[in-house]
Amino acid sequence: MTFDVTQIRADFPILQREVRPGVPVVYLDSTATAQKPLAVIQAMDDYYRRSNANIHRGVHTLAEEATALYEQAREKIARFINAPSARQIIYTRNTTESINLVAYSWARANLQPGDLVILTEMEHHSNLVPWHMLAMERDIRLEFIPVTENGLLDLEAYHKLLEQTPKLVAFTHMSNVLGTINPAAEIIRLAHQAGAVTLLDGAQSVPHFAVDVQALEVDFLAFSAHKMCGPTGIGVLYGKADLLEAMPPFLGGGDMIREVKLRSFKPNALPHKFEAGTPAIAEAIGFGAAIDYLSRVGMKNIAAHEHEITQYTLERLEEIPGVKLFGPSAEHKGGVAAFTLEGVHPHDVAQILDQDGIAVRAGHHCAQPLHEKFHIPATSRASFYLYSTKEEVDRLVDGIYKVKKYFG
Amino acid sequence: MDDLYREVIIEHYKNPSYRGYLDPHDYAFADSNPLCGDHIEITLRVDDQNRISQAAFQGHGCAISQASADLLLESIIGKPLEEVKHLDKDYVLDLLGLDLGPVRLKCALLSLKVLKAGVYGLGEAPDSLVE
Numbered sequence: 001m002t003f004d005v006t007q008i009r010a011d012f013p014i015l016q017r018e019v020r021p022g023v024p025v026v027y028l029d030s031t032a033t034a035q036k037p038l039a040v041i042q043a044m045d046d047y048y049r050r051s052n053a054n055i056h057r058g059v060h061t062l063a064e065e066a067t068a069l070y071e072q073a074r075e076k077i078a079r080f081i082n083a084p085s086a087r088q089i090i091y092t093r094n095t096t097e098s099i100n101l102v103a104y105s106w107a108r109a110n111l112q113p114g115d116l117v118i119l120t121e122m123e124h125h126s127n128l129v130p131w132h133m134l135a136m137e138r139d140i141r142l143e144f145i146p147v148t149e150n151g152l153l154d155l156e157a158y159h160k161l162l163e164q165t166p167k168l169v170a171f172t173h174m175s176n177v178l179g180t181i182n183p184a185a186e187i188i189r190l191a192h193q194a195g196a197v198t199l200l201d202g203a204q205s206v207p208h209f210a211v212d213v214q215a216l217e218v219d220f221l222a223f224s225a226h227k228m229c230g231p232t233g234i235g236v237l238y239g240k241a242d243l244l245e246a247m248p249p250f251l252g253g254g255d256m257i258r259e260v261k262l263r264s265f266k267p268n269a270l271p272h273k274f275e276a277g278t279p280a281i282a283e284a285i286g287f288g289a290a291i292d293y294l295s296r297v298g299m300k301n302i303a304a305h306e307h308e309i310t311q312y313t314l315e316r317l318e319e320i321p322g323v324k325l326f327g328p329s330a331e332h333k334g335g336v337a338a339f340t341l342e343g344v345h346p347h348d349v350a351q352i353l354d355q356d357g358i359a360v361r362a363g364h365h366c367a368q369p370l371h372e373k374f375h376i377p378a379t380s381r382a383s384f385y386l387y388s389t390k391e392e393v394d395r396l397v398d399g400i401y402k403v404k405k406y407f408g
Numbered sequence: 409m410d411d412l413y414r415e416v417i418i419e420h421y422k423n424p425s426y427r428g429y430l431d432p433h434d435y436a437f438a439d440s441n442p443l444c445g446d447h448i449e450i451t452l453r454v455d456d457q458n459r460i461s462q463a464a465f466q467g468h469g470c471a472i473s474q475a476s477a478d479l480l481l482e483s484i485i486g487k488p489l490e491e492v493k494h495l496d497k498d499y500v501l502d503l504l505g506l507d508l509g510p511v512r513l514k515c516a517l518l519s520l521k522v523l524k525a526g527v528y529g530l531g532e533a534p535d536s537l538v539e
Protein backbone atom coordinates (compact mmCIF):
# COMPACT_ATOMS: atom_id res chain seq x y z
CA MET A 1 0.00 0.00 0.00
CA THR A 2 1.27 3.48 -0.80
CA PHE A 3 1.19 5.86 2.09
CA ASP A 4 -1.09 8.85 1.69
CA VAL A 5 -1.52 10.87 4.85
CA THR A 6 -4.63 12.65 3.56
CA GLN A 7 -6.31 9.32 3.05
CA ILE A 8 -5.21 8.17 6.48
CA ARG A 9 -6.57 11.28 8.15
CA ALA A 10 -9.95 10.59 6.59
CA ASP A 11 -10.04 7.32 8.59
CA PHE A 12 -9.98 9.23 11.90
CA PRO A 13 -13.29 10.95 12.70
CA ILE A 14 -11.84 13.07 15.51
CA LEU A 15 -9.31 14.68 13.17
CA GLN A 16 -12.20 16.30 11.29
CA ARG A 17 -13.26 18.05 14.48
CA GLU A 18 -13.02 21.74 15.23
CA VAL A 19 -12.02 22.52 18.81
CA ARG A 20 -13.92 25.77 18.54
CA PRO A 21 -15.80 27.08 15.53
CA GLY A 22 -13.28 27.59 12.74
CA VAL A 23 -10.39 26.09 14.73
CA PRO A 24 -9.54 22.54 13.61
CA VAL A 25 -7.76 20.29 16.08
CA VAL A 26 -4.02 19.87 15.61
CA TYR A 27 -3.42 16.75 17.64
CA LEU A 28 0.24 16.56 18.69
CA ASP A 29 -0.21 14.36 21.76
CA SER A 30 -0.16 10.82 20.38
CA THR A 31 2.54 9.73 22.80
CA ALA A 32 0.00 10.16 25.59
CA THR A 33 -2.72 8.39 23.63
CA ALA A 34 -3.36 7.86 19.92
CA GLN A 35 -6.55 8.73 18.07
CA LYS A 36 -8.79 5.90 16.86
CA PRO A 37 -9.71 5.08 13.26
CA LEU A 38 -13.32 4.41 12.39
CA ALA A 39 -12.55 0.70 11.90
CA VAL A 40 -11.72 0.37 15.61
CA ILE A 41 -14.75 2.35 16.79
CA GLN A 42 -16.97 0.26 14.52
CA ALA A 43 -15.53 -3.07 15.63
CA MET A 44 -16.43 -2.27 19.23
CA ASP A 45 -19.80 -0.88 18.25
CA ASP A 46 -20.57 -4.01 16.19
CA TYR A 47 -19.58 -6.23 19.05
CA TYR A 48 -21.98 -4.49 21.43
CA ARG A 49 -24.76 -4.42 18.86
CA ARG A 50 -24.39 -8.00 17.62
CA SER A 51 -22.30 -10.29 19.78
CA ASN A 52 -22.13 -9.04 23.35
CA ALA A 53 -21.88 -11.92 25.83
CA ASN A 54 -19.50 -13.10 28.51
CA ILE A 55 -16.74 -15.26 27.12
CA HIS A 56 -15.37 -18.77 27.68
CA ARG A 57 -18.08 -20.30 29.85
CA GLY A 58 -21.16 -19.99 27.67
CA VAL A 59 -22.31 -22.39 24.96
CA HIS A 60 -24.93 -20.17 23.36
CA THR A 61 -24.30 -18.49 20.01
CA LEU A 62 -23.50 -15.05 21.38
CA ALA A 63 -21.00 -16.45 23.88
CA GLU A 64 -19.37 -18.50 21.12
CA GLU A 65 -19.08 -15.44 18.90
CA ALA A 66 -17.75 -13.21 21.67
CA THR A 67 -15.17 -15.82 22.67
CA ALA A 68 -14.06 -16.31 19.08
CA LEU A 69 -13.65 -12.56 18.48
CA TYR A 70 -11.78 -12.12 21.77
CA GLU A 71 -9.37 -14.96 20.99
CA GLN A 72 -8.91 -13.95 17.34
CA ALA A 73 -7.70 -10.57 18.55
CA ARG A 74 -5.12 -12.36 20.70
CA GLU A 75 -3.88 -14.22 17.64
CA LYS A 76 -3.59 -11.00 15.66
CA ILE A 77 -1.54 -9.45 18.43
CA ALA A 78 0.72 -12.52 18.57
CA ARG A 79 1.38 -12.32 14.82
CA PHE A 80 1.95 -8.56 15.04
CA ILE A 81 4.92 -8.96 17.42
CA ASN A 82 5.91 -12.36 15.98
CA ALA A 83 5.21 -14.25 19.21
CA PRO A 84 5.62 -18.03 18.86
CA SER A 85 2.07 -18.57 20.10
CA ALA A 86 -1.04 -16.68 21.17
CA ARG A 87 -0.98 -18.27 24.63
CA GLN A 88 2.03 -16.06 25.35
CA ILE A 89 -0.14 -12.95 24.92
CA ILE A 90 -1.58 -12.04 28.32
CA TYR A 91 -4.27 -9.38 28.26
CA THR A 92 -3.84 -6.70 30.92
CA ARG A 93 -5.25 -3.20 31.34
CA ASN A 94 -2.18 -1.39 30.03
CA THR A 95 1.62 -1.29 30.02
CA THR A 96 1.61 -0.32 33.67
CA GLU A 97 -0.35 -3.38 34.71
CA SER A 98 1.84 -5.61 32.53
CA ILE A 99 4.97 -4.39 34.31
CA ASN A 100 3.28 -4.78 37.68
CA LEU A 101 2.36 -8.34 36.73
CA VAL A 102 6.04 -9.14 36.19
CA ALA A 103 6.97 -7.36 39.42
CA TYR A 104 4.36 -9.20 41.47
CA SER A 105 4.49 -12.64 39.94
CA TRP A 106 7.89 -13.27 38.35
CA ALA A 107 9.98 -10.99 40.57
CA ARG A 108 8.46 -12.02 43.89
CA ALA A 109 9.01 -15.68 42.98
CA ASN A 110 12.55 -15.18 41.69
CA LEU A 111 14.27 -12.28 43.47
CA GLN A 112 15.92 -12.48 46.87
CA PRO A 113 17.11 -9.68 49.17
CA GLY A 114 20.29 -8.17 47.76
CA ASP A 115 19.50 -9.13 44.15
CA LEU A 116 20.11 -6.44 41.56
CA VAL A 117 17.58 -5.00 39.09
CA ILE A 118 18.94 -2.68 36.39
CA LEU A 119 16.68 0.09 35.07
CA THR A 120 17.55 3.29 33.19
CA GLU A 121 17.34 6.99 34.02
CA MET A 122 14.83 7.54 31.21
CA GLU A 123 12.08 5.24 32.50
CA HIS A 124 8.44 6.20 32.70
CA HIS A 125 7.12 6.07 36.28
CA SER A 126 5.38 2.81 35.36
CA ASN A 127 8.76 1.09 35.05
CA LEU A 128 10.12 2.71 38.21
CA VAL A 129 7.50 2.63 40.93
CA PRO A 130 6.71 -1.13 40.76
CA TRP A 131 10.42 -1.72 41.38
CA HIS A 132 10.55 0.86 44.18
CA MET A 133 7.68 -0.99 45.80
CA LEU A 134 9.46 -4.31 45.41
CA ALA A 135 12.70 -2.83 46.71
CA MET A 136 10.93 -1.68 49.87
CA GLU A 137 9.36 -5.08 50.39
CA ARG A 138 12.23 -7.34 49.35
CA ASP A 139 15.32 -5.27 49.85
CA ILE A 140 16.42 -5.74 46.26
CA ARG A 141 18.94 -3.29 44.80
CA LEU A 142 18.18 -0.90 41.92
CA GLU A 143 20.82 0.52 39.60
CA PHE A 144 20.27 2.78 36.61
CA ILE A 145 21.92 2.99 33.22
CA PRO A 146 22.75 6.71 32.98
CA VAL A 147 21.46 8.97 30.22
CA THR A 148 24.11 11.03 28.44
CA GLU A 149 23.82 14.75 27.77
CA ASN A 150 22.55 14.07 24.23
CA GLY A 151 19.85 11.73 25.46
CA LEU A 152 21.33 8.29 24.78
CA LEU A 153 21.92 5.45 27.21
CA ASP A 154 25.51 5.23 28.42
CA LEU A 155 26.30 1.70 27.30
CA GLU A 156 29.78 1.73 28.79
CA ALA A 157 28.24 2.27 32.19
CA TYR A 158 25.83 -0.57 31.40
CA HIS A 159 28.75 -2.93 30.74
CA LYS A 160 30.13 -2.04 34.18
CA LEU A 161 26.76 -2.60 35.87
CA LEU A 162 26.48 -6.02 34.28
CA GLU A 163 29.60 -7.13 36.19
CA GLN A 164 27.41 -7.03 39.30
CA THR A 165 25.35 -9.92 37.81
CA PRO A 166 21.83 -8.45 37.78
CA LYS A 167 18.80 -10.72 37.90
CA LEU A 168 16.67 -8.44 35.74
CA VAL A 169 17.25 -5.68 33.20
CA ALA A 170 14.03 -3.69 32.63
CA PHE A 171 14.12 -0.76 30.21
CA THR A 172 12.13 1.28 27.77
CA HIS A 173 12.44 0.62 24.04
CA MET A 174 11.70 4.26 23.30
CA SER A 175 11.67 7.21 25.69
CA ASN A 176 8.35 9.06 25.84
CA VAL A 177 10.20 12.33 26.51
CA LEU A 178 13.51 12.24 24.65
CA GLY A 179 12.20 10.02 21.88
CA THR A 180 15.41 7.98 22.12
CA ILE A 181 15.10 4.56 20.51
CA ASN A 182 17.34 2.33 22.59
CA PRO A 183 19.42 -0.48 21.05
CA ALA A 184 17.17 -3.14 22.55
CA ALA A 185 18.68 -6.17 20.82
CA GLU A 186 22.15 -5.35 22.11
CA ILE A 187 20.99 -4.51 25.63
CA ILE A 188 19.08 -7.79 25.78
CA ARG A 189 21.96 -9.86 24.39
CA LEU A 190 24.35 -8.44 26.97
CA ALA A 191 21.83 -8.96 29.77
CA HIS A 192 21.43 -12.60 28.79
CA GLN A 193 25.20 -13.08 28.72
CA ALA A 194 25.23 -11.80 32.30
CA GLY A 195 22.47 -14.26 33.22
CA ALA A 196 19.69 -11.69 33.61
CA VAL A 197 16.06 -11.83 32.51
CA THR A 198 14.88 -8.87 30.39
CA LEU A 199 11.69 -6.79 30.40
CA LEU A 200 11.11 -4.35 27.57
CA ASP A 201 8.67 -1.45 27.98
CA GLY A 202 7.22 -1.31 24.47
CA ALA A 203 4.58 1.35 25.18
CA GLN A 204 6.23 3.71 22.67
CA SER A 205 7.89 1.23 20.32
CA VAL A 206 5.22 -1.32 19.40
CA PRO A 207 2.87 1.43 18.12
CA HIS A 208 5.51 3.09 15.95
CA PHE A 209 7.77 0.48 14.36
CA ALA A 210 7.90 -3.28 13.85
CA VAL A 211 8.90 -5.09 17.05
CA ASP A 212 9.78 -8.79 16.71
CA VAL A 213 10.02 -10.53 20.08
CA GLN A 214 11.83 -13.55 18.67
CA ALA A 215 14.43 -11.49 16.84
CA LEU A 216 14.98 -9.46 20.01
CA GLU A 217 14.96 -12.62 22.17
CA VAL A 218 13.28 -10.52 24.84
CA ASP A 219 11.82 -12.32 27.86
CA PHE A 220 8.95 -9.94 28.62
CA LEU A 221 7.38 -7.17 26.52
CA ALA A 222 4.71 -4.75 27.79
CA PHE A 223 2.53 -2.43 25.69
CA SER A 224 -0.84 -0.63 25.61
CA ALA A 225 -3.56 -0.68 22.94
CA HIS A 226 -4.53 2.96 23.43
CA LYS A 227 -1.20 4.22 22.15
CA MET A 228 -1.59 2.25 18.91
CA CYS A 229 -5.00 3.31 17.63
CA GLY A 230 -6.81 0.89 19.95
CA PRO A 231 -9.10 1.56 22.92
CA THR A 232 -8.11 2.38 26.49
CA GLY A 233 -8.41 -0.33 29.13
CA ILE A 234 -6.45 -3.05 27.39
CA GLY A 235 -2.77 -3.88 27.11
CA VAL A 236 -0.52 -6.88 26.73
CA LEU A 237 2.21 -8.71 28.53
CA TYR A 238 4.14 -11.00 26.21
CA GLY A 239 6.44 -13.52 27.90
CA LYS A 240 8.60 -16.48 26.98
CA ALA A 241 6.55 -19.61 27.50
CA ASP A 242 8.81 -21.28 30.07
CA LEU A 243 8.90 -18.15 32.22
CA LEU A 244 5.14 -17.64 32.09
CA GLU A 245 4.53 -21.35 32.82
CA ALA A 246 6.66 -21.22 35.94
CA MET A 247 5.17 -17.99 37.28
CA PRO A 248 2.53 -18.04 40.04
CA PRO A 249 -0.83 -16.43 39.23
CA PHE A 250 -1.17 -12.69 39.85
CA LEU A 251 -4.85 -11.97 40.55
CA GLY A 252 -7.18 -14.72 41.73
CA GLY A 253 -10.77 -15.31 40.69
CA GLY A 254 -12.88 -16.68 37.87
CA ASP A 255 -11.36 -17.71 34.52
CA MET A 256 -7.84 -18.06 35.90
CA ILE A 257 -8.62 -21.45 37.50
CA ARG A 258 -8.83 -24.99 36.24
CA GLU A 259 -10.50 -26.31 39.38
CA VAL A 260 -11.62 -24.80 42.68
CA LYS A 261 -12.22 -26.58 45.98
CA LEU A 262 -13.37 -24.88 49.14
CA ARG A 263 -9.83 -24.66 50.43
CA SER A 264 -7.71 -24.79 47.27
CA PHE A 265 -7.51 -24.20 43.53
CA LYS A 266 -5.55 -25.32 40.50
CA PRO A 267 -4.58 -22.53 38.13
CA ASN A 268 -5.67 -22.52 34.50
CA ALA A 269 -3.26 -22.92 31.60
CA LEU A 270 -1.69 -19.96 29.76
CA PRO A 271 -2.80 -17.31 29.00
CA HIS A 272 -5.90 -17.61 31.19
CA LYS A 273 -3.84 -18.20 34.34
CA PHE A 274 -3.18 -14.45 34.41
CA GLU A 275 -6.63 -13.25 33.33
CA ALA A 276 -8.87 -13.29 36.39
CA GLY A 277 -12.47 -12.15 36.08
CA THR A 278 -14.43 -10.84 33.12
CA PRO A 279 -11.91 -9.08 30.90
CA ALA A 280 -12.23 -6.03 28.62
CA ILE A 281 -13.89 -7.97 25.79
CA ALA A 282 -14.97 -5.15 23.51
CA GLU A 283 -11.58 -3.52 24.04
CA ALA A 284 -9.71 -6.67 23.04
CA ILE A 285 -11.80 -6.82 19.87
CA GLY A 286 -11.11 -3.14 19.23
CA PHE A 287 -7.41 -3.84 19.79
CA GLY A 288 -7.59 -6.57 17.13
CA ALA A 289 -9.14 -4.07 14.70
CA ALA A 290 -6.36 -1.59 15.47
CA ILE A 291 -3.74 -4.24 14.68
CA ASP A 292 -5.51 -4.95 11.39
CA TYR A 293 -5.53 -1.26 10.60
CA LEU A 294 -1.84 -0.70 11.41
CA SER A 295 -0.87 -3.84 9.48
CA ARG A 296 -2.81 -2.66 6.45
CA VAL A 297 -0.98 0.67 6.46
CA GLY A 298 2.30 -1.12 7.18
CA MET A 299 4.63 -0.50 10.12
CA LYS A 300 7.51 0.34 7.76
CA ASN A 301 5.41 3.08 6.15
CA ILE A 302 4.38 4.41 9.53
CA ALA A 303 7.95 4.50 10.83
CA ALA A 304 9.20 6.21 7.64
CA HIS A 305 6.45 8.83 7.77
CA GLU A 306 7.10 9.62 11.43
CA HIS A 307 10.81 9.86 10.78
CA GLU A 308 10.21 12.46 8.09
CA ILE A 309 7.89 14.48 10.32
CA THR A 310 10.32 14.30 13.24
CA GLN A 311 13.24 15.46 11.14
CA TYR A 312 11.19 18.35 9.81
CA THR A 313 10.03 19.28 13.32
CA LEU A 314 13.54 19.34 14.72
CA GLU A 315 14.71 21.55 11.86
CA ARG A 316 11.85 23.97 12.29
CA LEU A 317 12.04 24.15 16.10
CA GLU A 318 15.80 24.67 16.07
CA GLU A 319 15.23 27.86 14.04
CA ILE A 320 13.25 29.47 16.85
CA PRO A 321 15.35 31.60 19.21
CA GLY A 322 14.86 30.54 22.83
CA VAL A 323 13.70 26.98 22.02
CA LYS A 324 15.79 24.23 23.55
CA LEU A 325 15.20 20.68 22.38
CA PHE A 326 15.82 17.58 24.50
CA GLY A 327 16.92 14.22 23.20
CA PRO A 328 19.10 12.86 20.44
CA SER A 329 19.23 13.77 16.75
CA ALA A 330 16.54 12.42 14.42
CA GLU A 331 18.46 9.25 13.52
CA HIS A 332 18.15 7.87 17.09
CA LYS A 333 14.73 9.29 17.74
CA GLY A 334 11.05 8.44 17.32
CA GLY A 335 8.23 10.94 16.82
CA VAL A 336 8.65 13.02 19.96
CA ALA A 337 9.90 16.58 20.39
CA ALA A 338 10.23 17.77 23.99
CA PHE A 339 11.35 21.36 24.37
CA THR A 340 11.50 24.39 26.60
CA LEU A 341 11.01 28.00 25.59
CA GLU A 342 13.17 30.49 27.42
CA GLY A 343 11.29 32.57 29.98
CA VAL A 344 7.96 30.79 29.51
CA HIS A 345 6.67 27.91 31.61
CA PRO A 346 5.61 24.84 29.58
CA HIS A 347 2.06 25.12 30.95
CA ASP A 348 1.75 28.55 29.49
CA VAL A 349 3.15 27.34 26.17
CA ALA A 350 0.58 24.54 26.03
CA GLN A 351 -2.26 26.83 27.07
CA ILE A 352 -1.54 29.46 24.45
CA LEU A 353 -1.11 26.79 21.75
CA ASP A 354 -4.50 25.45 22.76
CA GLN A 355 -6.07 28.73 21.71
CA ASP A 356 -5.24 27.70 18.15
CA GLY A 357 -6.43 24.14 18.62
CA ILE A 358 -2.91 22.77 18.98
CA ALA A 359 -2.78 19.93 21.51
CA VAL A 360 0.62 19.44 23.12
CA ARG A 361 1.41 18.14 26.58
CA ALA A 362 3.20 20.07 29.32
CA GLY A 363 4.72 18.66 32.48
CA HIS A 364 7.17 15.95 33.43
CA HIS A 365 5.35 13.32 31.31
CA CYS A 366 5.59 10.72 34.08
CA ALA A 367 9.38 10.88 33.90
CA GLN A 368 10.28 13.12 36.82
CA PRO A 369 13.77 11.69 37.46
CA LEU A 370 14.69 12.32 33.82
CA HIS A 371 13.61 15.97 34.10
CA GLU A 372 15.62 16.32 37.31
CA LYS A 373 18.62 14.96 35.47
CA PHE A 374 18.31 17.79 32.94
CA HIS A 375 17.55 20.30 35.76
CA ILE A 376 14.15 21.34 34.45
CA PRO A 377 10.79 20.97 36.21
CA ALA A 378 8.87 20.40 33.01
CA THR A 379 8.90 20.44 29.21
CA SER A 380 6.37 20.96 26.45
CA ARG A 381 6.08 17.94 24.22
CA ALA A 382 4.78 17.56 20.69
CA SER A 383 4.43 13.98 19.46
CA PHE A 384 3.44 12.40 16.18
CA TYR A 385 1.79 9.41 14.61
CA LEU A 386 0.82 8.12 11.19
CA TYR A 387 -1.78 10.90 10.74
CA SER A 388 0.55 13.82 11.58
CA THR A 389 1.44 16.30 8.84
CA LYS A 390 4.09 18.92 8.12
CA GLU A 391 1.31 21.52 7.99
CA GLU A 392 0.55 20.68 11.61
CA VAL A 393 4.21 21.19 12.49
CA ASP A 394 4.02 24.58 10.75
CA ARG A 395 0.99 25.47 12.88
CA LEU A 396 2.99 24.48 15.98
CA VAL A 397 5.87 26.72 14.94
CA ASP A 398 3.51 29.66 14.28
CA GLY A 399 1.96 29.01 17.68
CA ILE A 400 5.30 29.12 19.45
CA TYR A 401 6.04 32.49 17.83
CA LYS A 402 2.69 33.67 19.17
CA VAL A 403 3.68 32.53 22.67
CA LYS A 404 6.88 34.50 22.36
CA LYS A 405 4.89 37.58 21.41
CA TYR A 406 2.68 37.28 24.49
CA PHE A 407 5.65 36.98 26.78
CA GLY A 408 7.88 39.21 24.63
CA MET B 409 -9.29 32.20 26.80
CA ASP B 410 -7.12 35.04 25.54
CA ASP B 411 -8.07 36.67 28.82
CA LEU B 412 -5.91 34.16 30.60
CA TYR B 413 -2.88 36.05 29.50
CA ARG B 414 -4.16 39.53 30.19
CA GLU B 415 -1.42 42.09 30.56
CA VAL B 416 -1.79 42.19 34.35
CA ILE B 417 -0.87 38.56 34.59
CA ILE B 418 2.07 38.71 32.23
CA GLU B 419 3.23 41.85 34.04
CA HIS B 420 3.07 40.27 37.51
CA TYR B 421 4.75 37.14 36.14
CA LYS B 422 7.62 38.98 34.50
CA ASN B 423 8.08 41.75 37.06
CA PRO B 424 6.78 40.53 40.41
CA SER B 425 6.88 43.01 43.29
CA TYR B 426 6.91 40.46 46.07
CA ARG B 427 9.45 37.95 44.87
CA GLY B 428 12.05 37.12 47.49
CA TYR B 429 12.70 35.58 50.87
CA LEU B 430 12.33 37.40 54.20
CA ASP B 431 15.07 36.60 56.67
CA PRO B 432 14.19 36.72 59.50
CA HIS B 433 10.48 36.02 59.19
CA ASP B 434 7.58 35.18 61.47
CA TYR B 435 5.94 32.66 59.17
CA ALA B 436 7.28 30.46 56.38
CA PHE B 437 5.79 27.69 54.39
CA ALA B 438 6.43 25.92 51.06
CA ASP B 439 4.57 23.41 48.95
CA SER B 440 4.40 22.05 45.41
CA ASN B 441 1.73 21.12 42.98
CA PRO B 442 2.59 17.45 42.41
CA LEU B 443 0.93 17.41 39.00
CA CYS B 444 3.13 20.00 37.36
CA GLY B 445 5.94 20.59 39.84
CA ASP B 446 5.04 24.25 40.50
CA HIS B 447 6.67 25.24 43.75
CA ILE B 448 6.02 28.22 46.02
CA GLU B 449 7.58 29.31 49.29
CA ILE B 450 6.06 32.21 51.20
CA THR B 451 7.59 34.15 54.09
CA LEU B 452 5.73 36.70 56.22
CA ARG B 453 6.49 39.31 58.87
CA VAL B 454 3.77 40.59 61.19
CA ASP B 455 3.64 43.72 63.36
CA ASP B 456 2.83 43.83 67.08
CA GLN B 457 -0.89 43.77 66.32
CA ASN B 458 -0.48 40.65 64.24
CA ARG B 459 -1.02 42.46 60.98
CA ILE B 460 0.96 41.38 57.97
CA SER B 461 3.67 43.98 57.44
CA GLN B 462 5.80 42.27 54.81
CA ALA B 463 5.42 39.28 52.52
CA ALA B 464 7.55 37.55 49.91
CA PHE B 465 7.41 34.45 47.73
CA GLN B 466 9.90 32.44 45.78
CA GLY B 467 9.64 29.36 43.59
CA HIS B 468 8.89 28.47 40.04
CA GLY B 469 5.86 27.74 37.95
CA CYS B 470 3.61 28.95 35.20
CA ALA B 471 2.44 32.53 34.72
CA ILE B 472 -0.85 31.83 36.48
CA SER B 473 0.73 30.41 39.63
CA GLN B 474 3.44 33.07 39.88
CA ALA B 475 1.18 36.01 39.07
CA SER B 476 -1.46 34.85 41.54
CA ALA B 477 1.19 34.60 44.25
CA ASP B 478 2.31 38.16 43.57
CA LEU B 479 -1.25 39.51 43.48
CA LEU B 480 -2.18 37.60 46.61
CA LEU B 481 0.73 38.93 48.65
CA GLU B 482 0.12 42.46 47.41
CA SER B 483 -3.46 42.18 48.62
CA ILE B 484 -2.75 40.94 52.15
CA ILE B 485 -0.24 43.56 53.25
CA GLY B 486 -1.78 45.37 56.23
CA LYS B 487 -4.41 42.70 56.80
CA PRO B 488 -4.74 40.99 60.20
CA LEU B 489 -3.31 37.50 60.11
CA GLU B 490 -6.64 36.19 61.32
CA GLU B 491 -8.33 37.49 58.17
CA VAL B 492 -6.03 35.47 55.92
CA LYS B 493 -7.51 32.32 57.37
CA HIS B 494 -10.83 33.20 55.78
CA LEU B 495 -9.63 33.90 52.24
CA ASP B 496 -11.00 31.46 49.70
CA LYS B 497 -10.88 30.42 46.07
CA ASP B 498 -13.14 33.23 44.89
CA TYR B 499 -10.88 35.78 46.51
CA VAL B 500 -7.95 34.67 44.33
CA LEU B 501 -10.09 34.39 41.20
CA ASP B 502 -11.31 37.94 41.81
CA LEU B 503 -7.74 39.15 42.10
CA LEU B 504 -6.87 37.44 38.84
CA GLY B 505 -10.12 38.47 37.20
CA LEU B 506 -10.37 35.00 35.70
CA ASP B 507 -12.52 31.96 35.57
CA LEU B 508 -10.36 28.84 35.35
CA GLY B 509 -10.76 25.18 34.43
CA PRO B 510 -9.86 22.49 36.97
CA VAL B 511 -6.22 22.07 35.90
CA ARG B 512 -5.26 25.73 35.93
CA LEU B 513 -7.28 26.35 39.09
CA LYS B 514 -4.68 24.29 40.95
CA CYS B 515 -1.97 26.60 39.62
CA ALA B 516 -3.89 29.69 40.68
CA LEU B 517 -4.65 28.43 44.18
CA LEU B 518 -1.24 27.05 45.10
CA SER B 519 -0.10 30.30 46.73
CA LEU B 520 -3.26 30.65 48.81
CA LYS B 521 -2.90 27.05 49.95
CA VAL B 522 0.68 27.65 50.98
CA LEU B 523 -0.20 30.93 52.70
CA LYS B 524 -3.05 29.44 54.71
CA ALA B 525 -1.12 26.34 55.68
CA GLY B 526 1.65 28.63 56.96
CA VAL B 527 -0.71 30.81 58.95
CA TYR B 528 -2.49 27.83 60.46
CA GLY B 529 0.91 26.27 61.22
CA LEU B 530 0.03 23.03 59.47
CA GLY B 531 2.55 20.39 58.50
CA GLU B 532 1.15 20.18 55.00
CA ALA B 533 -1.18 22.10 52.73
CA PRO B 534 -4.30 20.07 51.98
CA ASP B 535 -6.59 21.05 49.09
CA SER B 536 -9.43 21.45 51.57
CA LEU B 537 -7.84 24.75 52.69
CA VAL B 538 -8.94 26.49 49.53
CA GLU B 539 -12.16 24.71 48.68
Ligand SMILES: Cc1ncc(COP(=O)(O)O)c(C=O)c1O
Nearest residue numbers: 094095096124126176201203224
Ligand atom coordinates in the same frame (compact mmCIF):
# COMPACT_ATOMS: atom_id res chain seq x y z
C1 LIG C 1 7.44 4.64 27.81
C2 LIG C 1 6.13 4.44 28.49
N1 LIG C 1 5.98 3.43 29.35
C3 LIG C 1 4.81 3.20 29.98
C4 LIG C 1 3.73 4.00 29.79
C5 LIG C 1 2.47 3.70 30.54
O1 LIG C 1 1.45 3.33 29.70
P1 LIG C 1 0.00 3.09 30.29
O2 LIG C 1 -0.40 4.37 30.95
O3 LIG C 1 -0.83 2.77 29.10
O4 LIG C 1 0.09 1.98 31.27
C6 LIG C 1 3.83 5.08 28.92
C7 LIG C 1 2.67 6.00 28.71
O5 LIG C 1 2.80 7.19 28.64
C8 LIG C 1 5.05 5.30 28.25
O6 LIG C 1 5.19 6.32 27.40
